[in-house]
Amino acid sequence: MDSEPSNKQGPASTKIVIAGGFGVGKTTLVGSVSEIDPLRTEALVTDESEGIDDISQVPTKHTTTVAMDFGRITLGEDLILYLFGTPGQKRFWFMWDDLCLGAIGAIVMVDTNRLDEAFSPLDYFEEKGLPFIVALNQFDNGPQFELDAVREALALPSHVPMIRIDARDRESAKTALIRITEYSLEQLASQVPVG
Amino acid sequence: MEREAHLSGKHVGDSSAPSAVRGFTITRGRTVPRVELPFEATLLVSIPSGHRAEPTGPAAQVLEVCDRKSVAEVAAALHLPLGVARVLLADLVAEGHVTVQRTLTRNSSIDERRDLLQRTLQGLLVS
Numbered sequence: 001m002d003s004e005p006s007n008k009q010g011p012a013s014t015k016i017v018i019a020g021g022f023g024v025g026k027t028t029l030v031g032s033v034s035e036i037d038p039l040r041t042e043a044l045v046t047d048e049s050e051g052i053d054d055i056s057q058v059p060t061k062h063t064t065t066v067a068m069d070f071g072r073i074t075l076g077e078d079l080i081l082y083l084f085g086t087p088g089q090k091r092f093w094f095m096w097d098d099l100c101l102g103a104i105g106a107i108v109m110v111d112t113n114r115l116d117e118a119f120s121p122l123d124y125f126e127e128k129g130l131p132f133i134v135a136l137n138q139f140d141n142g143p144q145f146e147l148d149a150v151r152e153a154l155a156l157p158s159h160v161p162m163i164r165i166d167a168r169d170r171e172s173a174k175t176a177l178i179r180i181t182e183y184s185l186e187q188l189a190s191q192v193p194v195g
Numbered sequence: 196m197e198r199e200a201h202l203s204g205k206h207v208g209d210s211s212a213p214s215a216v217r218g219f220t221i222t223r224g225r226t227v228p229r230v231e232l233p234f235e236a237t238l239l240v241s242i243p244s245g246h247r248a249e250p251t252g253p254a255a256q257v258l259e260v261c262d263r264k265s266v267a268e269v270a271a272a273l274h275l276p277l278g279v280a281r282v283l284l285a286d287l288v289a290e291g292h293v294t295v296q297r298t299l300t301r302n303s304s305i306d307e308r309r310d311l312l313q314r315t316l317q318g319l320l321v322s
């Protein structure tokens with residue numbers, strides 16, 4: 001098929017998914033590393049879609065939308081990395097299958113004030129076998145926890161990388177991108193099924 | 196393991212946005228793209244050929260703006276929901292108007308994955 005170039009080193013694009021609860025800093029992270037201002041798109045949640053577990057939660061019964069912000073980083077001449085940030089409630093899971101298709105992996109952002117908002121995205125990525133790391137976004141007023149305590153509270157297996165970041169800081173946000181890419185490579189090497 | 200015990204009842208998205216109204220009526224209700232097309236995939240418009248009928252309507256609008264843009268960028272540029280843009284673009288791919296640059300897909304081999312991951316890591320480390 002002419003839509004599938006055969007040159008391994010040819011122009012390509014890829015993506016990392018940024019997930020987490022409302023206001024946890026997803027758009028901030030995308031914005032601090034992106035070469036464009038984060039662009040907003042939306043995905044439709046319709047009542048025909050599978051996976052809506054509680055339609056009564058959706059404001060208009062037939063269609064509502066969920067925001068997906070994305071940014072872009074050009075890595076050399078031939079490679080573009082996209083970052084997609086989106087909330088992780090379970091009723092959006094059907095859409096995540098699309099979003100995660102082809103992804104390197106995911107960064108689950110966690111605010112220590114509201115740990116429970118990370119449960120749903122963590123469950124999703126575990127279930128799908130998509131590599132993910134957990135990034136603790138330190139808010140100024142948030143309680144300071146040891147990473148180990150958070151790992152326990154989130155019931156995270158020991159092999160899942162955890163880091164602290166400040167999503168507002170470019171270098172800090174970049175470490176999260178580097179870590180998930182490294183981890184995804186490690187997972188590949190150990191033959192764990194991906195995506 | 197199921198961590199999520201309950202749904203937060205918070206309002207999501209903005210249902211008054213115009214694209215919510217337009218929705219999948221543009222695709223006559225089709226939500227499934229004819230070819231697999233990740234949101235980050237970059238489109239390239241093919242040289243027009245006499246063998247292909249030029250698209251009309253929304254597909255023509257999409258064709259006009261999509262060259263060297265990703266599916267997500269096309270959606271943002273035209274204020275279309277991602278899924279709608281993807282169905283329209285996948286039609287253009289299936290009909291030969293547009294080709295797609297490399298991405299990871301369901302069918303990518305381990306070697307292809309490793310290659311793209313390594314290129315990404317190298318690129319991030321020097322960026």
Ligand SMILES: Nc1nc2c(ncn2[C@@H]2O[C@H](COP(=O)(O)OP(=O)(O)OP(=O)(O)O)[C@@H](O)[C@H]2O)c(=O)[nH]1
Pocket residue numbers: 020021022023024025026027028029085087137138139140165166167168
């Ligand atoms: N102190 C601190 N504040 C942050 C950090 N990251 C984000 N914020 C602030 O938190 C607020 C919410 O950040 P957003 O990036 O909009 O969060 P979001 O996850 O995109 O939110 P929604 O899209 O509404 O779910 C903003 O006011 C940010 O400035 C961080 O690392 N530290």
Ligand SMILES: [Mg+2]
Pocket residue numbers: 026027028069085
């Ligand atoms: Mg946001």
